[in-house]
């Protein structure tokens with residue numbers, strides 16, 4: 494990224510990565526930037542102080558790399574990745590019972606006050622751009638919790654990375670608010686765009702049927718939301734209020750599909766709390782005033798989401814039971830990911846001020862090579878309920894749309910069996926009868 498760099502503004506605060514990790518002491522609570530805001534240089538070196546520390550908790554979301562401090566079993570008792578949302582390596586470490594990973598149940602918009610009620614943040618390790626000529630750095634690709642924690646932490650240490658885009662909204666911090674900087678011009682973590690397969694495209698087309706022109710949308714992550722975005726190409730004047738900003742939003746804006754012009758809340762602006770995507774997205778976000786980055790506690794506050802007109806939340810799940818209870822974060826008792834903002838956005842959408850909001854949950858009808866039906870009579874024992882059944886308006890699979898809002902358990906059961914994979918429908922109906930649901 495092109496930044497005007499005036500080193501005299503922060504020269505006196507620069508320390509080495511080694512100095513930064515040496516601030517870590519036993520029993521501390523460290524909070525680190527999430528996803529593309531991960532301070533890669535510091536996290537890659539945290540394990541170096543292993544023999545000097547015990548019981549250090551590292552709070553993060555969707556940790557993207559296999560950092561030694563939590564993937565190596567010998568780190569047990571020294572470090573614990575205390576995660577608000579698991580990524581692939583956290584899942585693996587959990588499965589391997591390394592004792593270095595645990596999960597904090599949370600809803601994204603409350604993760605900071607929940608954290609502060611239980612703990613004191615000792616150090617925030619984050620990332621930022623070089624300061625502008627007025628001495629302000631930008632926290633760049635996300636302020637889900639980073640800025641809130643910076644205001645409460647004993648110590649704020651940021652990695653300055655010239656490859657990060659300068660973004661607007663509430664992302665700015667003055668150099669005087671930061672204790673130390675580490676210079677680390679590493680590669681910013683990216684998320685590739687993937688072409689949807691046939692099933693995802695079919696699901697995307699059904700979702701598009703539910704999205705009216707001039708709607709404000711939130712998209713979750715993964716193949717299905719991406720396919721849904723591609724299916725929205727013929728819509729007019731869409732707006733965005735979303736926790737995660739992705740490539741498809743930039744693409745729909747460039748095509749003139751998203752204009753944000755008809756939004757009832759923050760008209761003319763994208764509203765988001767973090768971004769993750771391709772290098773092209775990061776370049777596009779650089780100095781782009783169309784995108785308003787705000788704190789997660791504000792973006793995902795259901796009361797704020799509900800101020801949008803025709804608000805539609807589009808998220809995915811792992812399993813749905815006959816009554817509409819949704820599990821999106823665990824496979825039985827094994828934590829797979831996290832609640833993230835799923836329940837925030839669903840509640841905010843369905844309680845939209847104009848009565849036109851919708852909460853949509855989508856999934857493939859089967860998992861594991863068609864051996865498991867994702868529509869099931871009951872959630873598997875130990876499953877976490879991500880979405881309360883009264884917050885599930887529509888469930889979509891490749892076999893259609895089940896409308897649940899305001900419907901009875903009997904109506905819900907029949908609608909959900911109607912969008913299950915045909916090979917499971919007889920078995921599911923039999924179970925429904927046994928349960929006295931139909």
Ligand code: COA
Nearest residue numbers: 713714715808809810811812821830832833834835860861
């Ligand atoms: N039982 C057992 N396994 C299942 C399953 C089920 N009911 N449903 C899916 N799986 C398996 C899949 O087969 C797949 O296994 P594999 O990795 O061996 O292929 C794995 O679980 C992941 O499933 P997939 O459908 O590919 O997941 P995804 O990457 O599309 O992510 C969620 C889907 C639901 C996990 C993800 O969207 C999430 O974590 N959501 C919660 C948070 C959220 O929505 N936040 C708001 C937006 S940011």
